[in-house]
Amino acid sequence: DVKVTQSSRYLVKRTGEKVFLECVQDMDHENMFWYRQDPGLGLRLIYFSYDVKMKEKGDIPEGYSVSREKKERFSLILESASTNQTSMYLCASSSSGSIYETQYFGPGTRLLVL
């Protein structure tokens, strides 16, 4: 079974703080993704990565950056957290070995910025 883990289930931070969200997958997947999920807006793609040290912007990259130094780990960074970044953050991974490339999701991190 694919396992995607995220470093925290719940996180409370203050405005202006630098926030790190970590995601690790154990299936040697090439592709990793960060989404945020907000009521009424569904999931929105922030960033994704096809390989180590590679990153691509998604639909809403503003205010975020990412890091992929190792294949199994993909970090989302909020350089200066703001209240409008309060959200549920979901990490996903997928393989490039299959044309179907199903994405598997982690449990999510619920971030509250005060």
Added chain:
Amino acid sequence: DAKTTQPPSMDCAEGRAANLPCNHSTISGNEYVYWYRQIHSQGPQYIIHGLKNNETNEMASLIITEDRKSSTLILPHATLRDTAVYYCIVRPLYNNNDMRFGAGTRLTVKP
């Protein structure tokens, strides 16, 4: 913007089949239909996907109409643990970053 339309909510009796519809009238030839579900406070869980043929796995069946403009996810014997939000997504075959989740259908399985 999501390319699918789903009813916002549905109820189903425990032990009965749950049939969740999805309209995707603008689907193109190279797009798959995917279904995920999300149980409260958890990450989305993959259920099933298909192109044009009906598909079945241990969790569900997927029925896609011949014109591919709509599909139905069938949970054959719904249990209370199937209560979740179900998302229907259309996704290009070779573009694995294009997973646009809409609002989904909130399925409530009742005893």
